Amino acid sequence: MPIPHIRWWVCGWWPCRERDLVNDSMPSVRPSRLPGLLIAACATSQLGAAELVVRDIGLGLQMQPSDFSYTVESPSVTTSGSDGFDSGYGIVVRGLYSFTGAGDRHGFLAGLGLGYAQYAYDQSGELVTYGIDGGGGYGFAVTDQLHLSAMARLGLGVAHLELPDSGAFPAFSADGASLSYGVEFGIGYQITERLVIGADLGYRQDNYVLAGTHDIDVTLDNTGFVGTLSVCWRLAVTPWRLE
DSSP states (O other): OHHHHHHHHHHHHHHHHHHHHHHHTSOOOOGGGHHHHHHHHHHHHHHHTOOOOOEEEEEEEEEOOOEEEEEEEOSSOEEEEEEEOSEEEEEEEEEEEEEOBTTOSEEEEEEEEEEEEEEEETTTEEEEEEEEEEEEEEEEESSSSEEEEEEEEEEEEEEEEEEOOOSSSOOEEEEEEEEEEEEEEEEEEESSSSEEEEEEEEEEEEEEEEEEGGGOEEEEEEEEEEEEEEEEEESOOSOBOOO
């Protein structure tokens, strides 16, 4: 009785083992895992091939810092204190350029911009500024479409302060110069081959030295966070050529 059973086991086992040996010599990939492996491979390939190519010019809307300290000097008295604007908004036109070549994923950045800002104070007063700023920093390409940046900026400008007659105080106006400096961190995303949207958050100090009517001089130090949302046009989409 056990002979047929043994014979069936021997004859049936060998072909199965032969097939197993053939299958064992080949890599095993479960079909359900194949799409995930392909996606991971593509993502890794794109990540490794990212290049930092920034040749942008754009228009941005800024939210300005509102808190300030002041010093008011007149022929008879000098006073100082702190206050804040009700709101502050601005428009900037900026260019940004990366000093990177083919295959560079990170590198130095340089920027230049023109700006206009308007601050509202005590319902009817306002401060208006015009200026130019420049800066340098560093950028990193997360992908070919997404980049990060860190910049330090320095700016010069002119300003006009206007405070209308309030009943208790006569109308007052002053003009002068401004100096600004700060840092900002940004992100840019290329939604088409040429169109880029960006967002920046920074911290800045603006110093104003203003000479006003009635022989009154005003010094303002405006400090705080500044945010920018921008739309840019990429002038070039290829890095420097390798010579």
